[in-house]
Amino acid sequence: MIVLKQTPLRIVSLVPSQTELLYDLGLEDNVVGITKFCVHPVHFKRTKTNVGGTKQIHIDKIKGLNPDIILCNKEENTKEIVDACSEICKVHVSELYTIQDTIALIKEYGSLFNKRTDALKIINKIEYNLRDFQDFIKDKPVLKVAYFIWRAPWMVAANNTFINHLLELNNFENIYANLERYPEVEIKKLRLQGDPDLILLSSEPYPFKEEHAFELGRFSHHAKTVFVDGEYFSWYGSRLINAFDYFKTLRNRL
Incomplete structure (x- = not known):
């Protein structure tokens, strides 16, 4: 958990699945930079700045976007990328192995970006559908x-x-x-x-x-x-x- 003095308004996401999550949290206008692998939602390719891949980034492009926070993932991004981004602004690095880890991340984003209600709606849908699937698969x-x-x-x-x-x-x-x-x-x-x-x-x-x-x-x-x-x-x-x-x-x- 990272602590910021105010809600981040300019977000660079270096993780495709987390980019989609930001959109579903209602943060489209706050996302300024994404990777070439961030294919959801489709229109982000036209409206957001491409800052490279998940393993190779254009650090100068990211600097030029003047972000308040950069979102990374331990599996998707290298330590070198995280270190380089840390010299620009705050960096949040997720580490996920289970659905419960995902739910915790959504909850954290809800708090971090002042989207608690939207986060709770997503979590409730995931948990409901998970219970339904567990009954189906048992x-x-x-x-x-x-x-x-x-x-x-x-x-x-x-x-x-x-x-x-x-x-x-x-x-x-x-x-x-x-x-x-x-x-x-x-x-x-x-x-x-x-x-x-x-x-x-x-x-x-x-x-x-x-x-x-x-x-x-x-x-x-x-x-x-x-x-x-x-x-x-x-x-x-x-x-x-x-x-x-x-x-x-x-x-x-x-």
């Missing part, structure tokens, strides 16, 4: 999965990630949960390392295609390969409101 069988995020090298989401938390919520047993974060894996050992029922190919950050599904399928025993919306599995914030409906649809078509 009798669904547990399925073993491998969640791929990259190719060349092949990389997966493992333990201690927001993705793994949501996989568990979906009654998906991550065969790589014994590993940490986003490790490289050998797909030739897919059967030995857990022989999943499902291979999930995320829509981001890598643009997986049918040939990649076929390549992975050669090394599994009976796994069904499914392309999934990576935003619903990895974006925290207000996107969670609709994530549970997506998860229901995903489960129903398996």
